[in-house]
Amino acid sequence: MNTSNSLPEMSLQKPDMSVTIAGVTFKNPVLTASGTFGSGLEYAEFIDLGRLGGVVTKGVSNVPWPGNPTPRVTEVSAGMLNAIGLQNPGMEVFIERDLAFLKGVDTKVIVNVCGKSVEDYLDVVRRLQKEAVDMLEINVSCPNVKEGAIAFGQNPDALYDITCRIKKEAAQPVIMKLTPNVTDITQMARAAEAGGADAISLINTITGAKIDIEKRQFVLANKTGGLSGPAIKPVAVRMVWQAAQAVSIPVIGMGGIATAEDAIEFMMAGASAVAVGAMNFHDPYTTVRVAEGMEKWCASHGVDRVSSLTGIV
Amino acid sequence: MKKKTTMTVLDSRMLAQDIWSLELAYAPEDLPEKVCPGQFAGLYPAGGEMLLMRPISICRWDSGRGALRFVYRAAGKGTRSFTELRAGDKMDMLGILGNGYDLDELGGKHVLLLGGGIGVPPMLELAAALNRSEDAGTRVTAVMGYRNNELFLKEEMEEFADVYIATEDGSAGTRGNVLDAVRENELQADVLCACGPLPMLRAIKHYAQEKDIPAFLSLEERMACGVGVCLGCVAKTTRTDEHSKVHNARVCVEGPVFSADDVDLD
Numbered sequence: 001m002n003t004s005n006s007l008p009e010m011s012l013q014k015p016d017m018s019v020t021i022a023g024v025t026f027k028n029p030v031l032t033a034s035g036t037f038g039s040g041l042e043y044a045e046f047i048d049l050g051r052l053g054g055v056v057t058k059g060v061s062n063v064p065w066p067g068n069p070t071p072r073v074t075e076v077s078a079g080m081l082n083a084i085g086l087q088n089p090g091m092e093v094f095i096e097r098d099l100a101f102l103k104g105v106d107t108k109v110i111v112n113v114c115g116k117s118v119e120d121y122l123d124v125v126r127r128l129q130k131e132a133v134d135m136l137e138i139n140v141s142c143p144n145v146k147e148g149a150i151a152f153g154q155n156p157d158a159l160y161d162i163t164c165r166i167k168k169e170a171a172q173p174v175i176m177k178l179t180p181n182v183t184d185i186t187q188m189a190r191a192a193e194a195g196g197a198d199a200i201s202l203i204n205t206i207t208g209a210k211i212d213i214e215k216r217q218f219v220l221a222n223k224t225g226g227l228s229g230p231a232i233k234p235v236a237v238r239m240v241w242q243a244a245q246a247v248s249i250p251v252i253g254m255g256g257i258a259t260a261e262d263a264i265e266f267m268m269a270g271a272s273a274v275a276v277g278a279m280n281f282h283d284p285y286t287t288v289r290v291a292e293g294m295e296k297w298c299a300s301h302g303v304d305r306v307s308s309l310t311g312i313v
Numbered sequence: 314m315k316k317k318t319t320m321t322v323l324d325s326r327m328l329a330q331d332i333w334s335l336e337l338a339y340a341p342e343d344l345p346e347k348v349c350p351g352q353f354a355g356l357y358p359a360g361g362e363m364l365l366m367r368p369i370s371i372c373r374w375d376s377g378r379g380a381l382r383f384v385y386r387a388a389g390k391g392t393r394s395f396t397e398l399r400a401g402d403k404m405d406m407l408g409i410l411g412n413g414y415d416l417d418e419l420g421g422k423h424v425l426l427l428g429g430g431i432g433v434p435p436m437l438e439l440a441a442a443l444n445r446s447e448d449a450g451t452r453v454t455a456v457m458g459y460r461n462n463e464l465f466l467k468e469e470m471e472e473f474a475d476v477y478i479a480t481e482d483g484s485a486g487t488r489g490n491v492l493d494a495v496r497e498n499e500l501q502a503d504v505l506c507a508c509g510p511l512p513m514l515r516a517i518k519h520y521a522q523e524k525d526i527p528a529f530l531s532l533e534e535r536m537a538c539g540v541g542v543c544l545g546c547v548a549k550t551t552r553t554d555e556h557s558k559v560h561n562a563r564v565c566v567e568g569p570v571f572s573a574d575d576v577d578l579d
Contacts, residue, residue, distance in 0.1 A: 038542040042566075045315050045540075058544075066559040073537040073545035075365045075391070080537060087544045089558035229364055281538040282357075282364040283317060284407075 015298035016305040017291075019053070019273050021250045022173035022198035024134050026053035026108050026273060029306055030263065030291040033254045033277030034058055034112035034137060034177070035084065036228075037287075039098035040105065046284035051291055054108035056275060057098060059139045061114050062123035064090040068144060069221040074210055079229025079256070080278055081208050083144040083222035086114050091127050103132050110175065114139040116148035118162050122169055129171040136172050138162070141179030141204035143226050153179040153204075156191035163195025173198035175252060178243070180206050180232075185239045186246035193247040201252035201275070202243060203236045228278040230256040237269045244270020244311055258286065260293025270311040315410065315540060318343040322402040323380055325395075329463035331387045332431070333396050334372070337404060339379040348374040350439035351413030351508075351531055351570040354381065355539045357405040358391040366407050367391050368536050368565070370508070372434035372466070373441065381408075384434035384466065410539050411569050414439055414506055414529055420448030425502030426474065427491045427517055429458040429509025433466055435531060439506060440473035454500060458491040458509065492516055502526065506570075511578065518573040528573035534564040541566035549577040 017028040031054045037043060040055045049055060067087025074081050088094070094111075102109045111133050115121035125136060140153035140162060152162045153176075163176055176192035178185065180203035192200050205226025210219045218224075236255020244251045253271030256278070257263050263274045279286040298306050320337035328334050335356075339345070348371060355366025373382035387393045398404060424443055428436035436455060443453045455474040457467060462484035470476050478486025479494035487494035490513060494500075507517045508531035521528035534546035547561040551574065554562040560577070562568065 036538075036543065042538075042540045042542045046317070064558040066561060067544060067547070070545075070547060071535045072547070073365075073535050073543065075363060078362050078364065080365060082537065082543070082545060084544050087547070087557065087559065087561060089556070093558050278364065278537075281543060282366075284540070285317065 013299070013304065015295060015303055016307075017295050017298070019307045021252070021272050022135065024108060024173060028053040028291045029267065029273040029294065030287055031110065031252065031273055031275040032056050032280065032287060033275040034139065036277040036280045039094075039102060041098070041101050043280065043284050047288045050106040051288045052107045053273060053291070054110055054134070055102060055105070056110040056137055057094075057112050058088055059086045059112045059114035059142065060088055060091050060094045060124055061086065062091055062120050062127070064088065064093070071220055072222070074219045074225070076208070076210055076227065077231060079227055079231035080281070081210055081220060081225035081227055082205070083220045083225035085144050085222065086139075086142055086149070091124050095127070095131055099131055099133070108134040110135040110137050112137045112139050112177070114142060114149055116145070118165055120148065121162065121166060125166055125169050129169075133172050135175055136166075136170055137175040137177050137201060138166055139177050141177050143179065143181060143205060143207045143224070144222055150179050150181065153188065154182055156187050159188055159191040160195040163192050163197050167196035175199040175201050177204055178202040179204045180235060180239055185243050189243040189246045193249050197249060199250040199252060199272075200243060200247065201254065203232070203239050203255045206232055206235060228256065230258050230279070232256045233262060237265055240266055240271050241269040241313070257290065258282075260290050260297050263290050263294055264297055264309060267306065267309040268311070268313045272307065272310050314346065315408065316343060317405060317407045320404050320406045322398045322400055322404060324400055325398045327396070328384065328465040332384065332463070332465050333387055334382060334384045335395060335398065336380055336382045337406065339381075341379065344379050345409050348376070348381070348409055349413030349416070350442045351435055352409050352411050353569060354383070354406050354408030354410060356383070356395065357407070358394045359404070360394075363391050363394070365537055366539055368410070368539060370435035370531065370569070371409075372437050374438060386431040407539055411565055412567060414570050416442055416446065419443060419451070419504060419506070420446045421450045422503035423452040423454070423501070425495070425500060425505050426453065426455040427495075427505060427507040427509065427513075428455065429491055429513045430460065432507070432509030432513070432531065433457050435508050436506070437466055437470055437473070440470060444473040454502065456491045456494045456500065458494070458513070459485070490516070492520055495520075504528070507531065515578045518578055521573055529570050530573050530576065531569045532564050532571060532576065533569065536565055539565045550575055551577050
């Protein structure tokens, strides 16, 4: 049993865990999923952020957003529903406080950008042109706000259009974050690629609902919310695989990753990097555990470069 | 320093219908530097299907034994699973979380503690801490509201405070809620500290305004991360919050204890 693990560590060659996406090299493929990690400040108390491939921030809009009424979160089997509504302090405070903090962290910084209109997104993208940001992730997939976000991600023409317009203004490589709440994910992946996206990330949450049968009402004030956590992983793996088949730009995979094995599954499905989301709430050490576990898995399976796993199925 | 740690169950027992007491011990290397009354910890159901911690306020902290005691209501699937724990079992915990009551602010004053239902337990640690206060003149009166005559934690509270009781069914103390007992007994105080259901907190906020005395309220909200990341558990604030830049503060970080003036409960 476990013969591969019992080999003395000296005899194992340290695998190359770095991955490169749109010219940006990450020390390992493990990122944080937007909205589940803030800007890292709170989790810095638990983990060394320098152990992560990158931090993907919570969505940032041009002005502060108050978000939705509470209850905003509830648990479901092997997952959770949220309808936060992209509450955020706006880009000026974000730059002053969050980006200033991240400057001192040895990891890549991806800023998630949200807006109600194309102009809103462009405001943020322009404002970040000269800031210490490695990549932008464009949130066209949040299911919990009434305007913008998902409206751009469920229509291939709108997605193509917003991607083109953001690419014209962005100083950093652009990742379009896709929603699973579509009939054909490959159509959306192709639209993003055609619009000039440097990469795509998926999946955002799957729209769901939970009813309190004693109170005879929805649990969330927003009625519906986004489902995340291990419950959605098989859907996410399927969609990452389909999207990766459809485009030649890199794919960042996420959806219920809890372990290194989950992350490797996403890589094999076609992801060049992965993100840990809801499981941060279960265990603040998840990201580091996944990163370390992936390295051990590669070492014990004779994988020299983690990037060689991408899309091997 | 917040940590996720594995605790050992010292004691688990039922105090009243659906009300359970759970005592957990830290491993020596995990001991927290400080525990403030009003703070809470996140207790994780075992298994794996239930991902999120359950935020439970601290009922007692015994620094000598490194033991935290929680008294919780077994209300849902997660908290019901806690009732199956036995001495010696292990339990994962995220802690210590939140901002508790400001003891410096309360020291030297006549503090009226108001606990309603499952809002009673954090009042016990607060009463104990105030009892240790070195500020001369610190005085503690507690009013505890219950549904019926299952008066959990009453005797323990009597060690630290003058205790008055309100019950919904009138089976003990004043019939009605905690404010009914305050009025019936003509209780006066310099400051109010309260934990309980939202309608009770709302009434206490109005009462404090009427009497022109400060009040500190412990709020409850559904949480996911417990550390200020997810923004799931916000409370409406009367002014722009320093962190969020909107009229929302995080119950898990800025709270759960807020000055009544700072939160909009209507």
